[in-house]
Amino acid sequence: MAGRVSPSEPADLLAKIRGFVRLVLEDLCNGRPPSVALDRFKTYCSDPSGNCSCSTDLPCGKDIVSLESKSHAYRIDIMLRLLLIIQQLLQENKHASKRDIYYMEPSVFQDQGNVDRAINDICILLECSRHHLNVVPMGKGLVMGWLRFIEAGRKVNCIKNPNDGFPVPICIEETKDIVSVAQYILVVEKETVFQRLANDKFCERNRCIVITGRGYPDAPTRRNGLTFLVNPVYADPYGFDILTTYRFGSMQMAYDAKIFRVPGIYWLGVFLSDSEKYCLPNRCLLNLTAKDKQKAEAILMRCYLHREAPKWRLELEIMLDKGVKYEIEALSASSLSFLSTYIPQQIQGRHYI
Amino acid sequence: METSRSSATRKLFQILIASAIQRCRLSGILCRLTISLKGFYDAHPPSVRISISDTGAGSNLVEFRDLNSGSVPIPAEKWGIHENDIHRYCLNLKELHGSRKRLKSGTEVSLSSAEEESIDEFVKWVVGFVQKIRILKIPDIVIELLVEHINNHGSRSESFLQEINDFSSPIPVSNINHLVSGLEDYVLGDGNGLTDNRQSCIKNRASLMVGTGQTNNMDNNRGMIQMVEAVVMITPMPTCSCCRKTNCSATQVLYFQDFSPSSIPQSSLNALTNIDWQNHLTEVTAPESQHRASSSSKRNLMKNAIKLALDDLKRKHTAELLSLHAQQVREYVPDLSRTIASLIFSSNDLGFQEECTALLGLHSVDNKTEEKAESIIKEMITGIIEMKDRNLKRKKEDTAHCLLFECESHLEEECPDEDYREEPEDTAIIDF
Numbered sequence: 061m062a063g064r065v066s067p068s069e070p071a072d073l074l075a076k077i078r079g080f081v082r083l084v085l086e087d088l089c090n091g092r093p094p095s096v097a098l099d100r101f102k103t104y105c106s107d108p109s110g111n112c113s114c115s116t117d118l119p120c121g122k123d124i125v126s127l128e129s130k131s132h133a134y135r136i137d138i139m140l141r142l143l144l145i146i147q148q149l150l151q152e153n154k155h156a157s158k159r160d161i162y163y164m165e166p167s168v169f170q171d172q173g174n175v176d177r178a179i180n181d182i183c184i185l186l187e188c189s190r191h192h193l194n195v196v197p198m199g200k201g202l203v204m205g206w207l208r209f210i211e212a213g214r215k216v217n218c219i220k221n222p223n224d225g226f227p228v229p230i231c232i233e234e235t236k237d238i239v240s241v242a243q244y245i246l247v248v249e250k251e252t253v254f255q256r257l258a259n260d261k262f263c264e265r266n267r268c269i270v271i272t273g274r275g276y277p278d279a280p281t282r283r284n285g286l287t288f289l290v291n292p293v294y295a296d297p298y299g300f301d302i303l304t305t306y307r308f309g310s311m312q313m314a315y316d317a318k319i320f321r322v323p324g325i326y327w328l329g330v331f332l333s334d335s336e337k338y339c340l341p342n343r344c345l346l347n348l349t350a351k352d353k354q355k356a357e358a359i360l361m362r363c364y365l366h367r368e369a370p371k372w373r374l375e376l377e378i379m380l381d382k383g384v385k386y387e388i389e390a391l392s393a394s395s396l397s398f399l400s401t402y403i404p405q406q407i408q409g410r411h412y413i
Numbered sequence: 414m415e416t417s418r419s420s421a422t423r424k425l426f427q428i429l430i431a432s433a434i435q436r437c438r439l440s441g442i443l444c445r446l447t448i449s450l451k452g453f454y455d456a457h458p459p460s461v462r463i464s465i466s467d468t469g470a471g472s473n474l475v476e477f478r479d480l481n482s483g484s485v486p487i488p489a490e491k492w493g494i495h496e497n498d499i500h501r502y503c504l505n506l507k508e509l510h511g512s513r514k515r516l517k518s519g520t521e522v523s524l525s526s527a528e529e530e531s532i533d534e535f536v537k538w539v540v541g542f543v544q545k546i547r548i549l550k551i552p553d554i555v556i557e558l559l560v561e562h563i564n565n566h567g568s569r570s571e572s573f574l575q576e577i578n579d580f581s582s583p584i585p586v587s588n589i590n591h592l593v594s595g596l597e598d599y600v601l602g603d604g605n606g607l608t609d610n611r612q613s614c615i616k617n618r619a620s621l622m623v624g625t626g627q628t629n630n631m632d633n634n635r636g637m638i639q640m641v642e643a644v645v646m647i648t649p650m651p652t653c654s655c656c657r658k659t660n661c662s663a664t665q666v667l668y669f670q671d672f673s674p675s676s677i678p679q680s681s682l683n684a685l686t687n688i689d690w691q692n693h694l695t696e697v698t699a700p701e702s703q704h705r706a707s708s709s710s711k712r713n714l715m716k717n718a719i720k721l722a723l724d725d726l727k728r729k730h731t732a733e734l735l736s737l738h739a740q741q742v743r744e745y746v747p748d749l750s751r752t753i754a755s756l757i758f759s760s761n762d763l764g765f766q767e768e769c770t771a772l773l774g775l776h777s778v779d780n781k782t783e784e785k786a787e788s789i790i791k792e793m794i795t796g797i798i799e800m801k802d803r804n805l806k807r808k809k810e811d812t813a814h815c816l817l818f819e820c821e822s823h824l825e826e827e828c829p830d831e832d833y834r835e836e837p838e839d840t841a842i843i844d845f
């Protein structure tokens with residue numbers, strides 16, 4: 061990623077923003093409401109034939125967002141507010157995280173997802189990626205292991221302290237000279253799992269990099285993982301959803317998905333079958349809630365699972381069939397260091413899918 | 414108004430009231446119209462005695478004889494009506510000889526009827542009828558209603574006298590303003606002093622939206638002026654469950670002819686009640702024609718008066734009458750305007766700012782402020798939303814308007830603005 065020439069210099073983007081505002085004013089003068097035509101991108105649909113265009117990164121239609129309805133008006137409102145913020149960021153060469161932006165007016169934005177969607181809309185409108193807008197992700201990821209890089213002129217040498225977590229660099233443009241001798245990258249969903257592995261000195265014993273995105277993965281986590289084999293660990297529908305976000309990109313940021321997704325990612329575990337294999341006590345198995353089931357059924361419809369990841373899909377089907385889930389920590393019930401042996405076993409035995 | 418099931422008694426009652434009102438109006442002085450009902454609950458069959466007396470200009474028998482050929486199918490023998498159900502019809506002309514110049518006259522008509530199935534229902538109907546007359550606030554007529562319930566155990570009376578200050582306004586007020594004020598009282602359930610069979614929780618006079626329209630034409634042949642006055646009043650939708658469930662949940666149409674409640678053709682009624690008032694509750698359209706007129710020209714007068722009233726209403730209450738979804742969209746206008754203005758004025762490109770202020774028509778230096786730009790943008794967006802909504806609504810109203818007067822072919826041609834139907838971009842708004 062480093063070294064990629066950006067087609068969207070701040071000056072270009074500022075000119076595009078002014079052009080858009082000018083267009084809105086001209087529309088108003090001609091008695092037309094403000095409106096935006098946005099190419100529609102999606103990472104998946106529910107067409108099981110696999111003949112859809114979701115995998116092509118081409119737009120699948122256009123959304124005309126105008127003042128036709130309340131939801132449209134809201135979408136335009138949020139978009140314009142963000143354009144205003146972005147214009148200021150670009151003019152002053154400052155950066156703000158999506159979370160920072162959300163907290164500028166939480167009562168208006170209501171939900172982080174609305175900010176994310178508006179950013180996606182603006183990326184489409186201005187034909188650029190999010191980081192061009194000086195909008196950075198929330199600096200929440202941690203990384204440790206066999207890695208060294210330079211962030212904003214400062215050398216970060218993770219390998220010197222392989223059992224310490226370092227913040228994942230936020231600004232991609234300022235991250236250079238990434239050097240790694242790792243055999244694989246391990247992405248874990250939960251920070252507790254990350255800390256467990258750190259305590260177990262996992263990276264001292266395994267030549268790898270461990271990353272956590274803390275919840276839903278953020279772009280830099282995924283971007284840094286781009287060239288490596290990655291093995292996350294999950295066992296419930298929501299964990300599964302996060303897994304798909306790494307591999308296929310999120311719907312929320314569908315336009316930018318091609319930059320952020322990691323198509324080569326493997327699912328290392330945990331699988332439902334592991335509960336039998338490792339004699340997980342029954343009390344650790346939780347029944348799927350109605351919401352879990354709904355979520356699972358919706359995910360099963362996604363075209364990319366039919367097309368590109370039938371094995372993943374099968375796992376989810378089994379989960380739905382048995383109607384149970386469990387937390388990854390449950391496997392540590394017998395031994396705190398369970399994961400430290402489980403993970404290398406899974407990799408050596410090629411039990412990932 | 415129970416147009417569907419009108420007994421002969423009710424029809425006769427209406428006609429008698431109408432002629433009493435006519436006499437009172439003709440007299441030109443303060444008159445009293447007294448309606449007295451006596452319900453004999455334990456009689457066989459139960460019957461009601463009705464007496465209508467007025468102190469208006471004296472009548473003569475001819476006036477009543479005309480009724481024979483009129484709309485009431487009652488066999489009458491010189492107004493002593495001998496039908497099984499309506500009997501003891503008595504006409505009492507009080508005309509004091511020699512005092513004519515002082516207009517000391519009066520008329521009393523009384524009848525008994527056993528036709529009504531339920532006396533209470535009939536009383537309720539009369540009360541409603543009188544309430545409607547009071548809407549007109551006819552100057553110089555005091556309407557009094559006395560009801561006596563009589564059974565074997567005794568009797569109980571109720572008396573409803575119109576409050577004097579209702580009509581004794583020091584400033585002469587036009588009929589249509591009387592109508593507006595009477596309608597407001599009616600809607601608010603105020604000042605009518607009657608047992609309220611249509612209680613309303615809407616108490617805020619300022620929340621009522623009113624449009625009025627007047628049309629008239631001169632009948633050259635007969636030298637008569639025909640006049641129709643229409644009032645459309647919209648009340649806010651009550652939020653309380655009591656009102657929602659009961660009587661005030663729909664459009665109500667009242668029609669008066671010659672200052673007396675009358676019925677309106679069903680098709681016109683349907684058209685009026687079918688107009689989409691969105692979130693609001695339409696109270697009343699009350700056209701009133703001064704003189705009897707030929708039916709087709711009257712229809713046109715009515716149609717135009719209603720149209721004028723609707724236009725008046727829309728002009729005065731554009732914002733409130735926006736469709737629900739347009740209102741929702743309009744809530745974003747302040748934000749949108751502020752943000753667009755900020756985008757212009759926070760840009761570090763001064764040339765761009767110049768360009769934008771020029772587009773907004775801000776030329777003098779004093780005017781080129783963010784606030785000014787914001788308010789212009791706000792006006793523009795609001796105007797656009799309102800216009801789109803109006804166009805959309807007009808399509809629906811055209812249809813209603815065609816229905817309004819039985820849509821004879823020549824009226825169909827008059828249905829305005831065919832071209833509004835051809836805006837394809839608007840169709841998307843329909844399914845919001």
Ligand SMILES: [Zn+2]
Nearest residue numbers: 105112114363
């Ligand atoms: Zn698809």
Ligand SMILES: [Zn+2]
Nearest residue numbers: 614653655656
């Ligand atoms: Zn109520």
